[in-house]
Amino acid sequence: MTTDVKSLISVEKVTMRFGGLTAVKDVSVNVAQGSITAVIGPNGAGKTTLFNAITGVYEPTEGTVLVSGRDPSRQLTHAVIAGAAATGVATAVFLAILVRVEALWKASVIDLYVYQQAFPWGKAIAAFFATLFGGGFVGTWLPMLLGLVLGASGRMVIWSRTRRTPDVVASAGVARTFQNIRLFPDLSLVENVTVGMDRRLSSGMVAAVFALPSALRERMTARTEAMKLLEFVGLADKAEEAAGNLPYGHQRRLEIARALASRPDVILLDEPAAGMNPTEAVDLMRLIKAIRDAGTTVVLIEHHMRVVMGISDRINVLQYGEKIAEGTPIEIKNDPRCIEAYLGKEELG
């Protein structure tokens, strides 16, 4: 086993159940840093479900997925609790103002403002707070209590539901492609890649809207870098075309470029060779090796046996949601269970 190499993704006893259907059962997979790890198995074996569980599209029913030895999900930090408390207080004040907005307005504005005379601001603010907190239980404290509970619990519910969404996992350095290509079809190639870069960009809304130099500089460097990535996958000449107009094989390459743009630690490729002819598949193998050599760990699901056997360092075999074997390509080729379950004699021929 690869105990001496750092494991970048460790899937530990993950089970995925959908109602009565167990799509993935008790599967553990280790992905060593700098390796190319393949997950293979017949259709419906649960490979894509495993990917979805890793990337946060699904929450594993049981088990954990660690990225670089850590749980990538949002932890219950002090910042989360402080945020919930602040939201609670803000909602409390808002609700208390809302239920008695007319009385507040009357006390602090109408009663004090005489037409065309100076407005006593100090008095008005004092009157405002006196009225705000002077509503007794029903006027002040009940709405405040309700607001506090509502705001704080609402924020906590949102936190708990977005703990492990795909964007959180992606922020931890896990990028992926999809089995049924999911590009942004109306955006150009270079825009698609730049979207993938988002994790590393920092310009905010204000800087962007007012075209501050920092935002403009970032816009330029992002574009230059996106062009480099397009060159890497061999699509630079089509940079301004709409992604949806590309031929299938090119779309797959573009998806890989988009995933690479975030400079992930690990990239998950879901059937990258699907629908490719043998020449394209050979090109793809070269590309995947180049990605690995550039320092990005690769996990791939693939049916194309020449690709899998040609480039994988380790192969995991799934069948009916369970892992039945793991090893080097040679070990897998000779494993009688795998031959029986999946590969078949002609494939090995």
Added chain:
Amino acid sequence: MAALQRFSLFSRGQLVVLGLLAMVPLVDLFVPGVQLAAPMRNVIVFAILALGLNIVVGWTGLLHLGIAAFMAIGAYAFGILTCEIYPFQVGFWWGVILAGAIGAFAGWLLGAPTLRLRGDYLAIVTLGFGEIVQDALKNLEVITKGTQGINPLPAPTFPGFVMSAEHPFPWFYLYLGILAVIVFLCRNLEFSRLGRQLFAVREDELAARCMAISPDKAKLKAFAFGAALAAVAGALSASLLSSTGEPSNYDFQISILALCIVIVGGIGSITGVLVGAIVMVGLNNVVLPQATQALQRHGIDSTANVLSSPDNYKYMLFGLALVLMMRYRPDGIVFSRKAARK
């Protein structure tokens, strides 16, 4: 695309439309009996409103049916902040800026708990919000003067110079300048990181998520920015009328008009939205009233016959425009950059 590589203030299409708008007062000067500059200020107000809606509908792909509510919030914020019957009296400029800020805050407040809803459900929430805001403004009589509206409101001012209703040209150019600034801001947004996030969310939310983008945050920003622009439009329109008007002026009709401007002009395209505003609001506020006046001058119209007054054709023409657009140019008069590639 040169637009991406080199920084420029406006695209060619935007320059053409803004330039054409800048020439409108010339028509007033040289063609006797025609007054376009004054009603064209309304076109500018609606262009700003529709630009705000375009960010939400065109770029982020959320169906927003209550943009008029934010226009109302902007108008009433401007009214309360500037009218003499209230103590604040911050003046025109601060009034507009604060109205925009309050609009953004209101958008954020509505968006934060609801933007996680999908598709139709969000549309229903925005629709409901539009009605709630109208009713709230109507019933909070102590604050908003109910159906009377707040008036008088100040016209735009510069040091030593006050705009007046008799001279619409400076007023027109001021509003055109504000529109140009807003077009510039929208254009920056379009090519920025946030703009890309919005497009990505519109095209494929799950894929965007897997690119480490939080759709919730991106949508919230778009929603708040759109609401801010709608509120600025509300403030400008209130200043134009010197009154907020009654709350029911900001009803569903206005939301739909803004949506029509975006769809007819070209969904997702800034130039398209400008053209859409000129076509739709120009028809409503400029062409039809002018035609009616012309007929009256020549004594052709008669009060007995409704059809003899072109003013009454507007809804028929709106409907016709929409049907024809959907049939012949479903992407709008001006294709957006995205749609043009298809």
